[in-house]
Amino acid sequence: MTITILTEKELRSCVEIDREAMEAVAEGFRGLGRGEAVMPPILRLDVKEANGEMDVKTAYVPGLDSFALKVSTGFFDNYKLGLPSLSGMMTLLSAKSGQVEAVLLDNGYLTDVRTALAGAIAADALARPDAAVAGIMGTGLQARLQLQALTLVRPIQRALIWGRDLMKAEACALEMTEKLGIPVQAVASGEALCAEADIVVTTTPARSPILEGKWLRAGMHITAMGADADEKNEVAPNALERADRLIVDRTSQCASLGELRSALAAGVVREDQAVELGEILVGKAEGRRSSAEITLCDLTGTGVQDTAIALFAHRRALERGFGTTIKT
Amino acid sequence: MTITILTEKELRSCVEIDREAMEAVAEGFRGLGRGEAVMPPILRLDVKEANGEMDVKTAYVPGLDSFALKVSTGFFDNYKLGLPSLSGMMTLLSAKSGQVEAVLLDNGYLTDVRTALAGAIAADALARPDAAVAGIMGTGLQARLQLQALTLVRPIQRALIWGRDLMKAEACALEMTEKLGIPVQAVASGEALCAEADIVVTTTPARSPILEGKWLRAGMHITAMGADADEKNEVAPNALERADRLIVDRTSQCASLGELRSALAAGVVREDQAVELGEILVGKAEGRRSSAEITLCDLTGTGVQDTAIALFAHRRALERGFGTTIKT
Numbered sequence: 001m002t003i004t005i006l007t008e009k010e011l012r013s014c015v016e017i018d019r020e021a022m023e024a025v026a027e028g029f030r031g032l033g034r035g036e037a038v039m040p041p042i043l044r045l046d047v048k049e050a051n052g053e054m055d056v057k058t059a060y061v062p063g064l065d066s067f068a069l070k071v072s073t074g075f076f077d078n079y080k081l082g083l084p085s086l087s088g089m090m091t092l093l094s095a096k097s098g099q100v101e102a103v104l105l106d107n108g109y110l111t112d113v114r115t116a117l118a119g120a121i122a123a124d125a126l127a128r129p130d131a132a133v134a135g136i137m138g139t140g141l142q143a144r145l146q147l148q149a150l151t152l153v154r155p156i157q158r159a160l161i162w163g164r165d166l167m168k169a170e171a172c173a174l175e176m177t178e179k180l181g182i183p184v185q186a187v188a189s190g191e192a193l194c195a196e197a198d199i200v201v202t203t204t205p206a207r208s209p210i211l212e213g214k215w216l217r218a219g220m221h222i223t224a225m226g227a228d229a230d231e232k233n234e235v236a237p238n239a240l241e242r243a244d245r246l247i248v249d250r251t252s253q254c255a256s257l258g259e260l261r262s263a264l265a266a267g268v269v270r271e272d273q274a275v276e277l278g279e280i281l282v283g284k285a286e287g288r289r290s291s292a293e294i295t296l297c298d299l300t301g302t303g304v305q306d307t308a309i310a311l312f313a314h315r316r317a318l319e320r321g322f323g324t325t326i327k328t
Numbered sequence: 329m330t331i332t333i334l335t336e337k338e339l340r341s342c343v344e345i346d347r348e349a350m351e352a353v354a355e356g357f358r359g360l361g362r363g364e365a366v367m368p369p370i371l372r373l374d375v376k377e378a379n380g381e382m383d384v385k386t387a388y389v390p391g392l393d394s395f396a397l398k399v400s401t402g403f404f405d406n407y408k409l410g411l412p413s414l415s416g417m418m419t420l421l422s423a424k425s426g427q428v429e430a431v432l433l434d435n436g437y438l439t440d441v442r443t444a445l446a447g448a449i450a451a452d453a454l455a456r457p458d459a460a461v462a463g464i465m466g467t468g469l470q471a472r473l474q475l476q477a478l479t480l481v482r483p484i485q486r487a488l489i490w491g492r493d494l495m496k497a498e499a500c501a502l503e504m505t506e507k508l509g510i511p512v513q514a515v516a517s518g519e520a521l522c523a524e525a526d527i528v529v530t531t532t533p534a535r536s537p538i539l540e541g542k543w544l545r546a547g548m549h550i551t552a553m554g555a556d557a558d559e560k561n562e563v564a565p566n567a568l569e570r571a572d573r574l575i576v577d578r579t580s581q582c583a584s585l586g587e588l589r590s591a592l593a594a595g596v597v598r599e600d601q602a603v604e605l606g607e608i609l610v611g612k613a614e615g616r617r618s619s620a621e622i623t624l625c626d627l628t629g630t631g632v633q634d635t636a637i638a639l640f641a642h643r644r645a646l647e648r649g650f651g652t653t654i655k656t
Contacts, residue, residue: 050424054426056384059373060373060374075424081425087426087427089428091419093382093399098378103333328433328435
């Protein structure tokens, strides 16, 4: 028996934000939508002494030869050690025998990619076909990746960036103008951003809302991907109330960790209003029903995305002869 | 940053069933007993199509520099593929930064060792000091390892083995006689075994009891380590009822996966009768109170054992210069 070890550098050269990787992740969502995927609740460990946490996700998707176990860590005092806060790795196991097939030492890179691709999949399923103006709230890595991913699925002609720190928004706008070759501008308020954007993606760790329901306009699509914990909340409950269609990656997760949680607590939506993205992808549920509807998608990140991207990365790496082989 | 990859062969040459490894695992239990350890519920994934399951355990023990994430798989049709049913690996992460430090490709070896050592720790804390006759129920790998581990903590002069298949019990007895240099005999019934044994360890995947309460004698100690799922049950509820002291590795786990589950369902014990092994080790609870008491310990396997043995193995491996270093 042999196991393949892949490093972040190797994985970065194999996997990027493109249609092929997006299709792999969409297939994971479809497995969830068909009701076939087995996805246990997230395992979470807190290390309070180091202001740290570990999340472990997994999912088995019938039809795929392997499944991933994904570890993400966030140790928020790491800046004192000169280290990034976020890290992690994935393990790929055979769905036939349970044997470990590969260890993907990605330091969180594949999570970044599959998270951005989920944003593209949501926009592809839900945004108006002619959506041309993207609005990104937040100025971090996901702000950049989500914008890039949107360009895969919609004819994005320009983009707006808002952040609490205008300087950071301007730096992000400059960088993305160069990278994507379209005008990207910083804006001073979320309201100004919503006044122009056809698609809004919120990408922050906010604990109180940065997006208000009254800013929404007919025909908009919103993806909220920042909240993944029970203290986070980017989107005001009145925005979920106002949306015509409320979509989630996984209802049970969103009800406890996502935007759905705050809206349920506020009593302005019911859990049975939420439709899962995978159900839309397989035709079991309706997405957008008219060009005037407001669609809002709450993403918390799922194990099926991890399994999908890990398999995709492993296959690409093997094709290209990457990896260190360990005899066990 | 570098990560160390250790293979099963390397780990086998670093870690065996000895006092030093036992002390490391006992320290894990003490962390649990002091109420400091953080140990989330087990994450379990079922892969029904392949008659397979994955269990993921973890625990953070304050004072230890790292914590482990342990993956165990059991794919029970693997014999058709010529592969062992059980497999798995451990990942060691820094408790300071959350960074991956080492990947221990042990194929379940460290789990086997820490499971056997827990049996020794339980016997050391609970069996009469003069316990000299060991009785092992079951004829698999844990039957062998549990018996070996008992010899670390009590002056075992002879041992009895019972199994549903007498031929297997005889083969196991012969092998252990040679390995340990003491007489080990197969016996035809659990009752005959209990008539002579001072310490009984049950090591089977039984789904209906193999040990009856009426067979217990004053002064005996029983460790039941086979049950770790809600369909398993080795020890009749009347044996838990009859025991003077009921000890568990983790109350919440044993109440849902261990022998405690069946006894609670039968209504013959209360959950608050169970005392955790770690609480006894740190002096927060009493163990055996007289040489006449019957003590019974229900072990389901805990994340603190995994963290303890993974750290121990990693330290030994580094001291001996083992491992493949991967730059990340």
